[in-house]
Amino acid sequence: xxxxxxxxxxxxxxxxxxxxxxxxxxxxxxxxxxxxxxxxxxxxxxxxxxxxxxxxxxxxxxxxxxxxxxxxxxxxxxxxxxxxxxxxxxxxxxxxxxxxxxxxxxxxxxxxx
Amino acid sequence: xxxxxxxxxxxxxxxxxxxxxxxxxxxxxxxxxxxxxxxxxxxxxxxxxxxxxxxxxxxxxxxxxxxxxxxxxxxxxxxxxxxxxxxxxxxxxxxxxxxxxxxxxxxxxxxxx
Numbered sequence: 001x002x003x004x005x006x007x008x009x010x011x012x013x014x015x016x017x018x019x020x021x022x023x024x025x026x027x028x029x030x031x032x033x034x035x036x037x038x039x040x041x042x043x044x045x046x047x048x049x050x051x052x053x054x055x056x057x058x059x060x061x062x063x064x065x066x067x068x069x070x071x072x073x074x075x076x077x078x079x080x081x082x083x084x085x086x087x088x089x090x091x092x093x094x095x096x097x098x099x100x101x102x103x104x105x106x107x108x109x110x111x112x113x
Numbered sequence: 114x115x116x117x118x119x120x121x122x123x124x125x126x127x128x129x130x131x132x133x134x135x136x137x138x139x140x141x142x143x144x145x146x147x148x149x150x151x152x153x154x155x156x157x158x159x160x161x162x163x164x165x166x167x168x169x170x171x172x173x174x175x176x177x178x179x180x181x182x183x184x185x186x187x188x189x190x191x192x193x194x195x196x197x198x199x200x201x202x203x204x205x206x207x208x209x210x211x212x213x214x215x216x217x218x219x220x221x222x223x224x225x226x
Contacts, residue, residue: 031213032213034213034215042219043116043117043203043216043217043218043219043220044156044203044205044217045217046214046215046216049213049214089155089156091156093213100146100158100161100169100171101146101156101158101215102158103148103155103156103157103158104155105153105154105155106155
């Protein structure tokens with residue numbers, strides 16, 4: 001069983017604060033890591049998929065890094081805005097190109113104006 | 114391009130009944146995955162279908178089953194419903210050559226009383 005841990009479980013920040021979350025996963029047989037954003041009453045939306053150790057991806061104010069050797073990924077949000085409020089999920093996939101994603105329980109971010 | 118659609122959006126059933134949920138993937142997507150989301154458990158992988166065949170399966174009892182039709186639409190069936198089956202059921206679809214990019218539907222909220 002792939003044990004995926006995300007921390008913190010929840011985070012309350014003020015508008016303009018920068019923040020980061022952690023996703024930890026077993027590094028053996030790693031294939032890819034996905035980050036999703038899930039806003040209330042909407043569908044999960046893919047943010048990034050990363051496959052290589054040292055990968056860094058950026059989308060606007062959000063960026064992510066990947067360390068496959070030690071089994072972790074960081075998601076950073078610079079200058080948080082209220083519209084960033086959502087649950088951020090990471091999902092590593094194990095070896096082989098399959099769709100079997102194992103999701104962490106997520107980090108709930110609340111950005112107060 | 115239309116997104117992933119799921120029907121019904123909300124459903125109330127009684128213990129012991131069975132239920133069928135439907136998922137229509139994005140046009141051209143041949144892979145459909147199903148997930149269960151319950152409070153505190155996060156998104157749990159149920160199964161994945163590709164070209165009408167179950168390709169991956171999660172750790173759920175045999176009461177949970179699915180199938181995929183030739184037009185890639187998928188159904189999920191839960192027999193002998195239990196109170197613990199109350200959850201949000203999400204399906205996701207992807208292209209055959211981009212299996213790690215999953216697009217989620219809005220989900221079906223199932224309540225078992």
